[in-house]
Amino acid sequence: MVTKKLHPHTLLINYAIDLCSGNKKSYSQLDDLDYTVQIIEHEINTSKGFNVKPDIIKVSKKCNHVLLIECKSGTINEDQISRYKTMTENDLNSSLQLNNMQPKFDFCIVAVSNTVSSNIDLPILVYSNNSIHKINCFKLSPLEQIFEHDIDLSQRIPSLSYYPFSVNDDNKIILTKVLQGMISYYLKKRLRNTSLDSVFNDDDFLSTLHPFWKSFSDRHKKELKSRIKNLFRTFVKSNSDIEVYLKKLNSGNYKLTSKFTEKCYEILDNIPSNTLTLDDHLH
Amino acid sequence: MNSNRLPRVDSMAKFNEALQDLIPLESKNLEGNYLRTDKRHRRTQLKTYIIESNSKLNLSEFLIYDSIQCEIQSTNIDKIKILKIIKDQIPYEIYLDLTNDRFWKLHSNILAEELDKILNYFINYSELELDHLWYPSIMLYELSQASGNINNGLKVDYADYFLKDTLNYDLGELKFKVSGRSSLKAIDTLKQEKDFESSLAYSRMVIKRGNTRRKYIQDDITFHGGFIVKNGSSIEDHLALVDLAETTYATKINEIEQARIGLSYAEKMHSFEGRSFDIEFKRNIEDMDLFVSRLLSSRFRLWGLKSVIHDNLYQISAVDLHTGDPFDLELSNNLLRVYLPKGSCGNVVLRLIVNLQHNFDSNTKCEFLGI
Numbered sequence A: 001m002v003t004k005k006l007h008p009h010t011l012l013i014n015y016a017i018d019l020c021s022g023n024k025k026s027y028s029q030l031d032d033l034d035y036t037v038q039i040i041e042h043e044i045n046t047s048k049g050f051n052v053k054p055d056i057i058k059v060s061k062k063c064n065h066v067l068l069i070e071c072k073s074g075t076i077n078e079d080q081i082s083r084y085k086t087m088t089e090n091d092l093n094s095s096l097q098l099n100n101m102q103p104k105f106d107f108c109i110v111a112v113s114n115t116v117s118s119n120i121d122l123p124i125l126v127y128s129n130n131s132i133h134k135i136n137c138f139k140l141s142p143l144e145q146i147f148e149h150d151i152d153l154s155q156r157i158p159s160l161s162y163y164p165f166s167v168n169d170d171n172k173i174i175l176t177k178v179l180q181g182m183i184s185y186y187l188k189k190r191l192r193n194t195s196l197d198s199v200f201n202d203d204d205f206l207s208t209l210h211p212f213w214k215s216f217s218d219r220h221k222k223e224l225k226s227r228i229k230n231l232f233r234t235f236v237k238s239n240s241d242i243e244v245y246l247k248k249l250n251s252g253n254y255k256l257t258s259k260f261t262e263k264c265y266e267i268l269d270n271i272p273s274n275t276l277t278l279d280d281h282l283h
Numbered sequence B: 001m002n003s004n005r006l007p008r009v010d011s012m013a014k015f016n017e018a019l020q021d022l023i024p025l026e027s028k029n030l031e032g033n034y035l036r037t038d039k040r041h042r043r044t045q046l047k048t049y050i051i052e053s054n055s056k057l058n059l060s061e062f063l064i065y066d067s068i069q070c071e072i073q074s075t076n077i078d079k080i081k082i083l084k085i086i087k088d089q090i091p092y093e094i095y096l097d098l099t100n101d102r103f104w105k106l107h108s109n110i111l112a113e114e115l116d117k118i119l120n121y122f123i124n125y126s127e128l129e130l131d132h133l134w135y136p137s138i139m140l141y142e143l144s145q146a147s148g149n150i151n152n153g154l155k156v157d158y159a160d161y162f163l164k165d166t167l168n169y170d171l172g173e174l175k176f177k178v179s180g181r182s183s184l185k186a187i188d189t190l191k192q193e194k195d196f197e198s199s200l201a202y203s204r205m206v207i208k209r210g211n212t213r214r215k216y217i218q219d220d221i222t223f224h225g226g227f228i229v230k231n232g233s234s235i236e237d238h239l240a241l242v243d244l245a246e247t248t249y250a251t252k253i254n255e256i257e258q259a260r261i262g263l264s265y266a267e268k269m270h271s272f273e274g275r276s277f278d279i280e281f282k283r284n285i286e287d288m289d290l291f292v293s294r295l296l297s298s299r300f301r302l303w304g305l306k307s308v309i310h311d312n313l314y315q316i317s318a319v320d321l322h323t324g325d326p327f328d329l330e331l332s333n334n335l336l337r338v339y340l341p342k343g344s345c346g347n348v349v350l351r352l353i354v355n356l357q358h359n360f361d362s363n364t365k366c367e368f369l370g371i
Helices: A008-018 A078-085 A089-096 A141-146 A171-187 A197-201 A203-209 A218-237 A240-251 A258-270 A278-282 B012-020 B026-030 B112-124 B137-145 B166-172 B183-191 B235-258 B288-295 B347-359
Strands: A035-040 A056-060 A065-072 A104-112 A124-128 A131-135 B047-053 B068-074 B080-087 B090-097 B103-108 B130-132 B149-159 B173-179 B202-210 B216-222 B226-232 B262-266 B269-273 B277-280 B302-310 B313-320 B325-332 B335-339
Touching (some): A008 A065, A008 A104, A008 A124, A171 A218, A171 A258, A171 B302, A197 A203, A197 A218, A258 B302, B047 B112, B047 B235, B080 B112, B103 B235, B137 B149, B137 B202, B137 B235, B149 B183, B202 B226, B202 B235, B216 B235, B277 B347, B288 B313
Parallel strands (some): A065 A104, A104 A124
Antiparallel strands (some): A035 B269, A056 A065, B047 B103, B047 B226, B068 B080, B080 B090, B202 B216, B216 B226, B277 B335, B313 B325
């Protein structure tokens, strides 16, 4: 059995997406405002010559409004905040090219409690102790009304699988997804004419591990790919039993056995937490 | 009786006539006349099964030599084929209607016992990427209420697959058949009883369609896409019922697949699309580990690795063994959340809901899908 603790930034990205997921049992809060488009890591150039790149941009035609969200699990960088403050509606319109919309916008930080700074005068949604607490005010009044009072999340189940992992997450979390992806890949017989190592250069394979893969920058992809490759080589490929099972799966009508599943758990149980540092996977 | 050769039809009218000939002569039976049976006096009614296909195989190469030998033969209608099967040295022929690439229809009057074995063989043959249809109870109910249809009975089939004691499955079983127009009212009354509230999952709906006196059909529609003629002789009404059920199912699958999760790219921007499905239970899961171990089994056609977030929240990295597609699940004590990535098959969501209705809690529902 694998015990899992997602990195706070991974959690916050999931919470931010979940805000308009439409599931009453999740942390969704913005369903009535119809934020339907969620743009990922899009760079906006401001007329003052700065670049800003929010984690998620939500667009509501109903409210003629854009909500730009930055997830902050570490300290909030005040320089970054001042860059966001240079952004105008014209900057937003020319960058997002939202057909027939001239939207207003709010910039918002989604954070965990220990990162909040009192010096920041932008709206901050703080997730802590099973609640959402808002600091400062949104310009859009329906948004302000939703978060006016603390929101109780104790009866809700957070959505944690929209953004399954980041480069900061624990080895076990990433390797679980790699094993799942490998099984799927082998079952679909995609490996018949492919060497194992080349799988990790295949964007389609990497997209099955992470739904956001294609939106990542080249640097981000390189970091993550290197981490995934190392984990697979160190903990799976070196295990001859697993390789034999995977080859059998690829060869035809072979069923996944409980022995194979146990072997996967054995690997995950024995893998040290984050043995590979950021420096390791960059080299 | 099982080995009768099917006509090689050359027009849809001839095809419908051939299917008409597979319907037993029930009206004569009511008057004490001839009834078509096999040597053991079992009725050989016309049965239509719809199966879901993700197969990319070239059907002309669709030839299996194993415990079943199968060959596909063309007719003079492009989309109508004949499956020639030899099983236990007995030859069978089944019409295969490929009008819809995704939902194949099989028509036959082979005994249900034999036909089910043949179907299960194909469905478990992973290269073919086939699956049953999975009608949740509410969809069967709605079919019975559709215009032109009359509900004339139903069957409840529930067996608790999530009990700790695997030797005592029968303790959690409830199976019965109700006949007649008041069947649904009778079930509504039973739903008030606390002892039965979690175990009233419909496995069959008896639906009558057509002119009730002269030209009509009465089919048993099963929760996995079987349409078994039980009474009447109108092939038109049988096929209309099958088409209606197919359209309803295809619409639901489309709804699911529209919500699959992934990225789109336009105007130099990546946008995130899709949402998860919350499948809710009235019954609480008592033992999360046991539940997960039963969920990741051949019954659900799932494989997966579980991770514990905390006592009451598990995450499962799963693979749908029907297609090999990966997908993710989150489980709390009365909720199962499904994240289906773009490109994967939506049938897994209905397979989960239906199997949970029949094996855990018949009140299992997904509000977003109206199920």
